[in-house]
Ligand SMILES: Nc1ncnc2c1ncn2[C@@H]1O[C@H](COP(=O)(O)OP(=O)(O)O)[C@@H](O)[C@H]1O
């Protein structure tokens with residue numbers, strides 16, 4: 001038999017990626033293609049469904065052929081994706097009826113504000129779905145398309161249309177419409193899925209006026225769902241893993257025991273804790289969500305989403321022009337000994353967890369005549385670390401678990417100064433693994449386990465290796481003084497929003 005590999009497809013917010021992994025969990029080849037972001041109005045963000053599919057199919061083929069392989073070398077495909085992003089298409093023609101509405105899109109936030117005023121609805125939504133009633137999730141995006149695109153509601157009611165997040169859309173295309181499916185992790189981000197009963201919730205479907213005929217079947221995160229039918233691989237390849245990208249990263253980081261936590265530092269930050277077989281209801285504005293379902297067993301998780309993290313570095317680069325490329329921020333921040341009292345709260349798109357203040361705005365405080373670009377760069381990086389600390393504290397409070405160490409991944413973890421400061425401010429170790437492609441690796445593991453490419457968890461646990469462990473070097477009282485300054489800066493950002 002030809003040598004066997006696993007192909008992971010990572011359909012992200014800004015690019016489609018494909019990574020070929022070998023049995024040791026090492027990367028054999030990567031292909032990546034960015035696609036266009038559409039901003040038709042302020043606060044709106046859309047993707048072209050056709051472009052999502054063409055880039056994803058393109059990189060899948062490129063990753064395989066670039067490694068000198070073909071479909072017969074691929075034991076299984078695992079799919080991971082930007083979550084919540086919503087697409088509706090025609091079941092017969094496979095044509096989208098509208099662009100995909102992206103998770104960042106805020107067009108339904110006024111509608112959500114109105115819903116929040118309904119007696120007991122916030123609690124009901126949280127109880128059933130684990131989520132905060134917010135336009136971030138798919139439900140109100142589906143409703144918007146049904147209500148605003150001509151003829152769509154009638155066609156949906158006749159059963160002619162299909163809804164899906166990007167995993168569903170990709171599998172629909174790979175199987176030429178044979179499979180209309182998603183997995184529990186993606187379903188748990190729609191705000192119409194009951195995470196306890198593991199079913200689409202009739203009451204919420206009624207509330208959002210969504211016909212059930214639109215919805216995909218919900219599967220486990222690791223099982224053989226079907227085979228590819230496209231000509232891309234020249235042979236049929238089993239599709240055997242699906243998970244939302246943040247959950248896939250938790251799996252890829254091998255956070256498989258209760259209480260283990262990972263944080264991804266990308267454009268935003270997403271921290272997730274494995275909470276085991278039970279759900280934890282958050283009292284601190286975190287989300288309760290599904291980590292994965294493997295071998296019939298559901299593992300739950302708590303999640304805190306931060307909207308702006310690495311994006312503040314892009315802002316220093318693109319808007320302030322004080323660095324040329326993202327990586328330069330470390331050197332600039334290291335050009336000063338400390339923040340000299342300067343704090344930057346990057347609430348450019350409001351504040352996510354644990355504050356959920358959509359009106360807060362970016363705030364810089366503590367400037368003096370001596371403040372320079374080094375202080376601003378340092379304040380920007382430190383602002384990422386303080387936000388992570390706030391989510392981590394909320395997670396400890398909700399779970400009653402003392403978080404001993406933080407496993408990290410994502411583009412901004414390349415920054416040693418940020419990682420060291422994170423450890424200093426948390427007063428606990430921050431651990432960066434050798435493989436930073438943990439999202440794709442998680443999807444690969446889910447698929448590989450389903451087809452027996454990897455025998456069991458033990459076999460893959462051994463593959464996780466530390467690149468560097470950052471230990472706290474700052475003394476606790478100094479960290480506490482700095483945190484007190486951050487709390488004041490946060491108050492300023494919130495006060496600005498309160499005085500509208
Ligand atoms: N050395 C660095 N220091 C700080 N931030 C960085 C560094 N390198 C990249 N970034 C930031 O990381 C983000 C990209 O990370 P990535 O994991 O690819 O994000 P995403 O998956 O959200 O697109 C960008 O916002 C970029 O500014």
Ligand SMILES: O=P(O)(O)OC[C@H](O)CO
Pocket residue numbers: 011012013014081082083084103244245246266267
């Ligand atoms: O595509 P990413 O990595 O920005 O992740 C997006 C998240 O899944 C949104 O919830």
